Amino acid sequence: MEIIQNGIKLHSTLPNFFDEIQINSGTVHHSQQTKSKVNYLDWSFVPQYEDDAYMVKRDWRNLTPNEINALKAKTDRNYYNTIYVGDISEELKDIFEALRFKECLRPEDVHECMKRDHDMTLKLSNTMQNYLTDFANNQPFHFHFIGANLPNIDMVAADNTMLPADHQEEDKKCMGIHNDGAEPTSVHESYKSGNRFTINLGTETRYFLYVNLSLTQAFNMLKKKLGISVEQIDLYNISKLFFKYFPDYPVIKIPQKPYQYYIAPTDHCFHDGSTEGMSTLDMIMIYFGKFQY
Numbered sequence: 001m002e003i004i005q006n007g008i009k010l011h012s013t014l015p016n017f018f019d020e021i022q023i024n025s026g027t028v029h030h031s032q033q034t035k036s037k038v039n040y041l042d043w044s045f046v047p048q049y050e051d052d053a054y055m056v057k058r059d060w061r062n063l064t065p066n067e068i069n070a071l072k073a074k075t076d077r078n079y080y081n082t083i084y085v086g087d088i089s090e091e092l093k094d095i096f097e098a099l100r101f102k103e104c105l106r107p108e109d110v111h112e113c114m115k116r117d118h119d120m121t122l123k124l125s126n127t128m129q130n131y132l133t134d135f136a137n138n139q140p141f142h143f144h145f146i147g148a149n150l151p152n153i154d155m156v157a158a159d160n161t162m163l164p165a166d167h168q169e170e171d172k173k174c175m176g177i178h179n180d181g182a183e184p185t186s187v188h189e190s191y192k193s194g195n196r197f198t199i200n201l202g203t204e205t206r207y208f209l210y211v212n213l214s215l216t217q218a219f220n221m222l223k224k225k226l227g228i229s230v231e232q233i234d235l236y237n238i239s240k241l242f243f244k245y246f247p248d249y250p251v252i253k254i255p256q257k258p259y260q261y262y263i264a265p266t267d268h269c270f271h272d273g274s275t276e277g278m279s280t281l282d283m284i285m286i287y288f289g290k291f292q293y
């Protein structure tokens with residue numbers, strides 16, 4: 001495996017945070033690895049992957065002291081060079097409990113929880129607005145998404161925009177480790193897109209997987225390796241090119257326990273979510289902004 005470079009760092013005030021972070025030896029084309037299978041309620045299927053999807057290898061281990069040092073954020077933290085992990089406030093936890101998200105069994109139940117208690121949903125919205133102001137760095141932020149993934153999927157992200165509205169969970173095609181395109185921009189401007197604040201509303205630990213390189217660093221590594229011109233690398237092909245030519249670059253695995261958040265610049269680094277090993281519904285709520293602390 002390659003040694004991790006200085007890139008996108010990690011910051012948390014949670015006790016023993018780095019003890020639970022893991023690292024592997026890189027990525028592999030999805031056809032080369034056995035996928036986890038969904039066996040939940042009446043679902044029983046192996047998720048499909050896009051033709052050129054790359055998955056994370058399964059040889060996870062704890063970080064070495066040198067790796068912790070390379071990943072630990074210093075004082076120059078901002079919204080695009082650091083990933084933050086922490087616990088949400090007790091006030092927010094109480095509201096999520098009152099909305100009874102933990103009773104959701106199916107992805108569509110999540111919206112029902114909010115519809116059946118309009119006042120509590122409004123309280124959630126207002127409390128979130130106040131809570132996130134402390135992270136927002138005086139920049140605008142907004143609600144993006146609340147939804148769910150089935151348990152025991154290796155890499156959950158799927159582009160559903162090409163599927164009919166009534167598509168089934170089995171129809172989704174996982175895209176593998178990727179960079180988001182929340183804002184149409186360029187590789188070198190992708191840091192400007194901001195970051196996401198994602199809360200785990202479920203009852204089990206889920207995982208955030210990421211490569212600790214900015215898209216700019218990935219671009220420069222490709223350029224050096226291949227000598228290809230700037231025009232041939234864009235936001236759409238950079239992930240496939242990177243994992244094709246740097247399969248040994250490690251991926252970092254961050255556990256996200258119930259009612260913990262992570263903040264990450266997902267337009268600006270390769271990442272995915274994972275529900276591997278879970279047996280209950282994975283539920284998340286996402287805001288977009290330029291969060292930091």
Ligand SMILES: [Fe+2]
Pocket residue numbers: 157178179180266271272
């Ligand atoms: Fe993503």
